[in-house]
Amino acid sequence: MKEMINEFKGKTLVISGGTRGIGRAIVLEFAKLGVNIAFTYNSNKEMAENQAKELEKQYKIKARCYALNILEPETYKEVFEEIDKDFDRIDFFISNAIISGRAVAGGYTKFMKLKPRGLNNIFIATIDAFVCGAQEAAKRMEKVGGGSIITLSSTGNRVYIEHYSGHGTAKAGVEAMARYAATELGEKNIRVNVVSGGPIETDALRAFTNYEEVRDTTANLSPLGRMGQPEDLCGACVFLCSSKASWVTGHTFIIDGGTTFK
Secondary structure: OHHHHHHHOOOEEEEOOOOOHHHHHHHHHHHHOOOEEEEEEOOOHHHHHHHHHHHHHHHOOOEEEEEOOOOOHHHHHHHHHHHHHHOOOOOEEEEOOOOOHHHHOOOOOOHHHOOHHHHHHHHHHHHHHHHHHHHHHHHHHHHOOOEEEEEEEEHHHOOOOOOOHHHHHHHHHHHHHHHHHHHHHHHHOEEEEEEEEOOEOOHHHHOOOOHHHHHHHHHHHOOOOOOEOHHHHHHHHHHHHOHHHOOOOOOEEEEOOOOOOO
C-alpha cells in the first residue's frame, strides 16, 4: 500500500459525476492514495463544494469541483480550461457520469416503446461525453508523458436486463469507442480501458421502476449472494491507473459478482 501511495501521490484525477454513487466511491479511493481530484457535478454546487473541502481537510490533497451538463459534452472544453487554472497536470480521466429520470424517457423502456429522443440522450451522455472528455484529457496527458483513461460500463450490454436496451446498447458502443481510443492513443503512452460492473446499488439504479426485482435477481445470480456496491468497482480503477497495469489497454475489466455466467 505504501508503494502505491508513493506512486500516486501528487498526480491528478479528473472524473465526471464525482458526488454520488460509484463516482464518489472512486473519488474517495483515489484521495486516500494522495491523488488530487477534479470532479464534475450536475446541479448541486453547494454539495460539491462541501465535498471538495472535506476531501482537502481529510486527505491533505487539492480537490476542486466543476459544473458539467453531460448532455452538452462539447462544454468539456471549457471545463478542462477551468481545471487547467487549478491543476498543473492531469494523469487520469474517468468517464463516469450518467443520466436518469426525465432525460431517458423513451430510452429506458422495452424495445417496441423506444423513442429517438431518450435514446439520443443516453448515447450523448455515454458515448459523446466519453469522447469529448477523453480528447481533452489526452491532450494534457501527452504533456506529462502519458496517462490512463477509463470509461465505466455495465454488463447490460452482454446479458439481457429488462428496459435496458437503450443503456445496454450505448454501453456496447462506448466499449468499442474505448478500444479505438486505446489503439490510437497508445503511441502517446496513454492507456484506455473499461470497467464494466454488474448491477450496482446506486441512486440511479434505485430510480429504475423494477429496482427491487433487479436487486433480488442480482443477489440470487451472484455466487457471492449479494448486490454490487459502488466500492466494488474502485479497486479495478486504481489498478488500471497504476504502473501494475502498464501493459493493459483496450481491455474491459468485468466486475459482476459472477452474475453474467449464470
